[in-house]
């Protein structure tokens with residue numbers, strides 16, 4: 001049967017060394033996966049040690065990407081838009097109850113991402129026990145660089161992850177201190193949902209998150225994965 005109107009095209013990401021695009025399905029994000037960031041958010045549970053990972057989502061069409069400088073419109077309803085630079089895992093295959101050993105087989109590639117956050121809205125939601133969606137899942141909230149296939153990157157488990165805003169270093173960490181490693185994240189998430197090709201997983205941010213303003217120029221990078229360039233523009 002025909003549709004009553006044409007379905008929207010999915011978000012599609014450029015892939016290094018390829019003329020084809022990566023079709024985005026869902027966007028999963030891990031919260032508090034670097035102890036220094038959990039600490040700066042006042043959320044580290046010292047006594048219990050490492051807590052199980054927790055996840056939130058952004059809509060697939062919140063993804064914004066490009067091969068050059070990515071233009072991001074400053075979103076409405078916030079006066080405190082924050083940057084979170086993150087390693088993004090792009091899945092080329094899916095499955096449920098995937099073991100840590102098998103998790104690598106699902107990975108198509110990696111990218112540098114920004115989990116943009118309306119921190120004021122998220123903060124109010126936390127206070128009231130409301131969902132985070134409007135703090136995290138707004139339009140253009142999932143910025144992501146060109147995808148680097150695993151053939152080019154291998155499976156990075158260490159390496160510098162950093163973000164500069166207007167040339168000033170704001171975030172500077174290392175993948176090796178992630179509380180939950182990529183394979184563990186995939187295995188854990190796959191117990192909750194059946195993962196699928198096209199899913200992106202944002203794996204958390206190191207310390208140094210902070211506010212952005214229209215006109216800001218962002219340069220981020222992950223050793224062995226690549227760089228991301230973005231600019232915040234006025235609505």
Ligand code: MN
Nearest residue numbers: 084115204205
């Ligand atoms: Mn994040």
